[in-house]
Amino acid sequence: MNAFNPCFLIPCYNHGATVPAVIDALIPYGFPIIVVDDGSELATRKILSEQAKRPNITIVTLPKNQGKGGAVIAGIKQADRLGFSHALQIDADGQHDLAALPKLLEASQAHPEALISGQPIYDDSVPKSRLYGRYATHIWVWIETLSFNIKDSMCGFRSYPIRPIVNVINHNKLGLRMDFDTEIMVRFYWDNGDIRFIDTKVIYPEDGISHFDALWDNVKISWMHTKLFFGMLPRIPKLIRRKSTDQQH
Template identity: 40%
Template structure:
């Protein structure tokens, strides 16, 4: 398999203590796309060194290592700044733990290239092994995200397999201190919708790995749900402020 090369679109993988799955994830992404960048977000599991060794023999793999854990959004922002400086216009973000399907990278990139002003959002298709608590719980966030955007069409607010146009996302993130941790994915799509970036949804299979299969999860039910609750409270206030503008955009 020959990876597709691009000077405008790159794969960006934020990574924090993912375990051995990260190597499989990165190699699967590289089999389909060039370049692939990994932002190591202060990992302490030895994967920074392992990824750096991989990059030494692969000119289309770049590893950025942050000295301390700052959160998923902060890692993506660091990647956006570097990607913009290198002349890239779009990034496909995917998790480093193997849950996201690398074989869908070409179709997502093609959709972005066809509509470069849009954001291409994965809409997860769960298998029978997906935790019911996670599957059902995300419906709450999805409902709030769609209300906050006056139903612009966000298929899933939490799924991180996406293609973003760099310029508007970077501009939004650099204007706020939020969107740095687990709140990044839902807040990014809401704020991009507010900025007029249209969502395009593509059904995407997702797999949850058991611990025996090498699965690693950093999701903390209480902490992260409190974070999401605070985020949606903040976004709802922003929605009320923007409501006249959103109504005009949608109906006029």
């Protein structure tokens, strides 16, 4: 892989009120910022057009809302076209504790082929329904990988190594909504990808905007786990061999 040359990637859907503060917090790191406008309403589009006047900020505009996964895919492909080695995904709603960014950068630079993800530490603001839903997904992911290596597959605070992730994107029909975060991680693991974790605090602001649709996104996530389960079955021998190799190390 080329020298470590990262950019920040912010998927944004109607987060005009919060995204400028996120950008302000990222500017001191000196890395270019790609914001993907996922079909936002006029108010957010106006705010993003103002942000685009700042140096080192690229706005990718999707004409229609694709979902978080679709926005991240568009951002990763743009980062690839621009020659970046890594895309550091940051949510636009201020949910992530950016004090963990130095750890994310350090881990990504030390292990450039790895997908580095936050492992959330929640405070009392986390909705209990979301917390319990995460546990259900953890169990499914352990089954789909025959491994406990993936400690959390839903946190959107991560560093993607662009070339191997683009390979996964190009060879699979991935979910485009909230199912994307988990699916890309499982399929990257299936491709023998290295996945590592750092602790990061996650808060749910009282006035935060959530685009999680309790019905539709849960249907999508259930269908994703069904696909991954049946995709795991022919991979069982390979996954067992990998588990044995991992244990030896």
